[in-house]
Amino acid sequence: MHWIFFLILAYIVVLFQTTFGRALIFNMPGVGTMGPDLAAILAVFVALRVKSGLDAMLAAWVLGLGVDLTMGGAAGAATVVGPMAVGYCLSAGLVYRVREAFFRERVLPQIVLVMAFCIIAHGFWIVCQSLLAGATWSGFAALLIQALGLALYTAVLTPLGHFALSKCRTWFMHAPPHRTSRLRR
Numbered sequence: 038m039h040w041i042f043f044l045i046l047a048y049i050v051v052l053f054q055t056t057f058g059r060a061l062i063f064n065m066p067g068v069g070t071m072g073p074d075l076a077a078i079l080a081v082f083v084a085l086r087v088k089s090g091l092d093a094m095l096a097a098w099v100l101g102l103g104v105d106l107t108m109g110g111a112a113g114a115a116t117v118v119g120p121m122a123v124g125y126c127l128s129a130g131l132v133y134r135v136r137e138a139f140f141r142e143r144v145l146p147q148i149v150l151v152m153a154f155c156i157i158a159h160g161f162w163i164v165c166q167s168l169l170a171g172a173t174w175s176g177f178a179a180l181l182i183q184a185l186g187l188a189l190y191t192a193v194l195t196p197l198g199h200f201a202l203s204k205c206r207t208w209f210m211h212a213p214p215h216r217t218s219r220l221r222r
Contacts, residue, residue, distance in 0.1 A: 038092050042209040043083075044099065050079050051103035061194075069183050073191040074155055076100040078198035080125055081151045084132040085141045086210055093133040094126045101125025101158070124161035128154045144196050151195045155188035 054075040062072035080100050084093040101122035108121065132150050139146035163180045 038083075038087060038096070038211065039209050043096060046205075046209050047076070047079065047096075047100050047103055050076050051100070051107060054104075055107045065186065068186055069179065071183065071186045071190055073194050074104070074159070074187060075191075075194070075198065076104050077125075077128075077155050077158065077191055078151055078195055079202065080129050081132055081147065081154050081195075082199055082202045083210070084129045085136050085139075085147075085150070086206070087133070088211070090130060090133045093129045097125040097129030098122050120162045120165035121158065124158035124165075127161065128157040131157065144199075147199050148192045148195050152188045152192040155191050156184065159184040159187060 054073075058072065058075055062070055065071050077100075080097040083096045087093045087096070101124060102118070104125070105118045105121040132154055136150075139150065141147075160181065163177070163184055167177045167180065
């Protein structure tokens with residue numbers, strides 16, 4: 038993994054999510070504000086293609102920390118830095134562990150993995166924020182429904198994100214080793 042280029046890409050994705058990504062946010066009656074998590078698409082893309090689980094979890098932790106630093110407190114008055122980074126790290130570790138069971142270049146597995154990633158990462162964040170803020174059960178349930186909506190919305194944008202990331206993949210990831218045929222010796 039080319040970490041300098043990955044850090045630049047992570048910064049661009051988080052910056053895009055906090056600026057231009059605001060145009061993708063809409064208000065859904067009864068649920069609240071709904072917007073995609075573009076950093077989750079990058080985290081899953083990396084977890085599907087890196088050589089080690091440590092690289093996947095470290096990359097996701099960096100992205101989660103970026104999301105933590107740019108996110109306002111939704112469940113309580115203050116935001117605690119760290120829960121989203123840990124949630125991203127755990128989710129990327131899970132995606133890395135199950136990636137061999139999926140066809141990585143197909144659209145449907147990417148959608149399913151991004152949706153699972155978002156549910157786990159944002160669910161972890163909601164639990165941490167709710168416990169720290171002392172939220173009620175009704176507020177907790179509303180936040181979980183909002184996280185499910187965010188996961189679905191992010192999953193819909195996944196094919197576009199994976200297509201864009203596959204075009205610039207060589208900038209931040211090592212090329213896969215080329216196999217030599219036994220016939221060419």
